[in-house]
Amino acid sequence: ARPGQVVDLTNCDKEPIHIPGGIQPHGVLLVLQEPALTIRQVSENAEALLGVPASSLLGTALESLLTEPQASSLRTCLLSERLEDNNPLKLTTRVGGREHFFNGIAHRHQGRLILELEPTFEQEALPFFGFYHQARSSMSRLRNAKDLSALCLEAVREVRRLTGFDRVIAYRFDEEWNGAVLAEDRLETSDSYLGLWFPASDIPRQARELYTLNWLRIIPAIHYEPARILSLPEDAGQGPLDMSFCVLRSVSPIHLEYLRNMGASASMSISLLKEGRLWGLISCTHVSGDKYVPYEVRKACEFVGEFMSSLLVTKEGNEHYDQRIRAQSIQVRLLERMTRHPDFAVGLTHPPPELLELTGATGAAVYFNGRTTIIGQAPGDEQLQGLIDWLAAKPDPQELFCTACLSNHYPEAAAFKDVAAGLIAASMSRGRHNYVLWFRPEVVQTVAWGGNPNKPVDLEGAQPRLHPRKSFALWKETVRGKSLPWKDYEVEAARELRRSVIDIVLQRSEELLKLNM
Template structure:
């Protein structure tokens, strides 16, 4: 878009076109001096813009002339000073008098050229920066005593208005979305107050913000100035228009000039405030009438702007360090809690206030390996799990945060009072495991400097004409997450991942040791069991021979001794056989096939008929499914459980033994129940242990290995075992097997 096009289309200006406008190369300057573009090697003027027509009429155009000969040789001393022009930044080359008017000479490099600005001095301006030193010194002394950023900005606004004499000085701070808020103001009654008003990011397009970052000071002395064109429009050496990014006389967009008129300001000056190279905000100075701020005053303002930028950075950094130290203390406490527990989730949840304080949140959720722990004010568990599924589906990193969750997940409208803001960190690369923090909806009112909305159906817009305070009620948003919040969360994630990995390594090492020990133990058990069987057989055999050979010579007491020896040896032999079976159970390979459990139950019952004798037994088998399992092992399970039921129903007439099954949550739950003597539930934890017995041997025989075998077999089939009972009213032993495919025989 050319300058001519812009100036003839002020009646209706497209803001999108404004955002695309080449504001660095406007092709014109403001009419308060002249601009010469010089080729450094030859010192020849290749482009120029001269505001005073009389100067050209007297001396002719400087184009194509060496600088020391241009304009009647008035710039000879300046030409010799050009060598002081740095590669970056400006060089002040003193003053030059042209046609009786004093000009400030400033040079800088751009596009391989030297741009020389000759700006007209203003009447009565300070002779040097030293004239302003008392004001600068007072300002710097006051800055040191300012307690925070707000006080710094208030002080800067007042001092800069004092130095410039302008009607209003604003300190304007950008937020993360590049909306700007007026955080400090000093003014007279010539212009209205804009304090605390917010202005939309569209008021300063991205390319304008970038120009503010590169060039710290911009001056517009009169919003109704007539621009002076640069001739020729394209540099003959480069074929490009002159880049005026660092030129104070640079012309500005007609859109911005109209914006100033609508605002009621005839002149403006802005000073950029940077923090670590990023645009933090602006010092925006306004005057109702046209006004040109003198060169040395601008230099002082630029200097004070840099000092203010450093002070703001220092204050904010100190605040951040203070907050970081506090959060590190919280994190250290959380690490200590996690280290004290085998389960890190229990440690994290041990002191909920610590976890919530880490990110200044109202609620938190810990989701790991199927578990969900809620702390503080949170959505329901079902809603949290739905959020986890959403996070896992969109995973684009280890951290996610938003202050407007309903805009991301419309379903979260249902729990906006608990979670309009979400900060989440993933603690597993393989599983949906997260630590999540929540903030509630914070309904608040924002005061805009005019309605920031675009009228419906408007394709193009004039610069807005109203800057009256316009209130907007903001809903479905929480307090924003700060960089410190996100940093604290990600640091905790790193700590958790380290702990989980370390524990995983420790568990892997322990598992390796355990596997090795189990193999050694199984081998030892097998060896001992196998070697003990022969001595016990010998004891039984020779005791029986002794009883047969010398029975007539033995009294009743001696016969009772031998009978006890035989009984004890037989019992020990059975114990050894069971121990051998138990040790083999861990090594044998599962041969899973489809089994009809009803048929297998009848087979196990028939195998035990020899133990039933003439007892009255009622067997009740319910509807039993088809399962996938090892038939030999499951038959052993049923034999053990039926055998126990037969044993503990001794004395019942009739004894009632049942086997039933129900399919729930993807598993078959079997129950072997009886009407026997039962057991005390206080000792149910011992029931499935090796050598654990809940009854005296004198009451009921047994070795205490049968139920241990049952548990081991079922666990190898990925199932569970448990029991319920009431003394004198029978017992129920439960085991599960995974439900797969067809279940009917």
């Protein structure tokens, strides 16, 4: 946010993070005018890194900073159509007899040629063969991962190996853009984030849009003073520089505060895309000081993200495939027991976990001929009876009634949302009211929150500013009374079980009829 602009819960996703007006000061940003490569804009930290004050660079030609042979090859590179293919440009500046080495990262956006210079040391780059072998073995590990979890784990290990971040996690968005940590590689002395969920507002819409366009972003040192971008006076009316594709783009102050609250000192994240849509992130955080990752290593990390992205369709497809197979084998065992056992309810509920596993429920009730058998967590007897009466009296009885927010349909359910905010109710016979009910608790109860909620809220500044931790409170309100959604294959498994039970019931009653004849 710019000075005077207050970001709050209602406009969090409107913060224009692509035009922050400044950069992170570990590099210098230049906007060049073609063909002479005149410096039209430059970040105010130029003096610290180049040895020339920003104000005296404005209006001059970039070449004056460089040694002559470089200047002409630079011009060839920069003026080419696909200038990004030449990144990083290895540049040496000479000012007052002192040489400085840089990686130059160039791109064109909205008709502007932007060159970002990151200081470098010769020995920093991965040797070519090292990179090649690493990439090859990393590709085969990712490709051979047997399923989605294995793929995520290989990827976070690979990124941690490449960079040395204290923690690397793989993070997947759900339908509402909340995220869950699927895999982690971390310092052994730190707490695990595995399985934790984070609310959608932690990574707002406009940030997700930028991350769909860029593979990687880095914050090497969160405690920085942004370096403003200075322009020639005659360009003053041009409006702020769009930094959507800049590697030095200054970061949202809200996010920096978020990282401070997490105890992080540096951060990097890599996008994971599935069929062009942001699927998740590989998110890296460092707690033990600044963490600068050289350009070549970042490219190797991007490569891991890009390659993992290309594998998501098959590996995630397999995930559901495995779950379906598992549901089918449970189904077979349940049916076999039901046909053997004169009392269905017993067949269905022994051993108890199988009926729950079938749909991923935490509790179930089998209501058969006026008798109820309960497994796992379920509403109390009276609450259950009330629910069954309500189901039986529904004006539009369905074979399968399925909801992730029962209290929307049946307000009395608010009283037992801790065990049954979500419900699948399968009606097992016409006329008589026999049901199998599956329950899931309110999502706030099941989902573990990863932002250290017990930590006292930091002092807020003089301006009423949004504290990132407040987003969790907001999120809790939006999910109040709701369970995690039932997945298609879980609903399908309930439907399948219903069909089989009805078949068995019919078969038995026919047999009974024959006996009685």
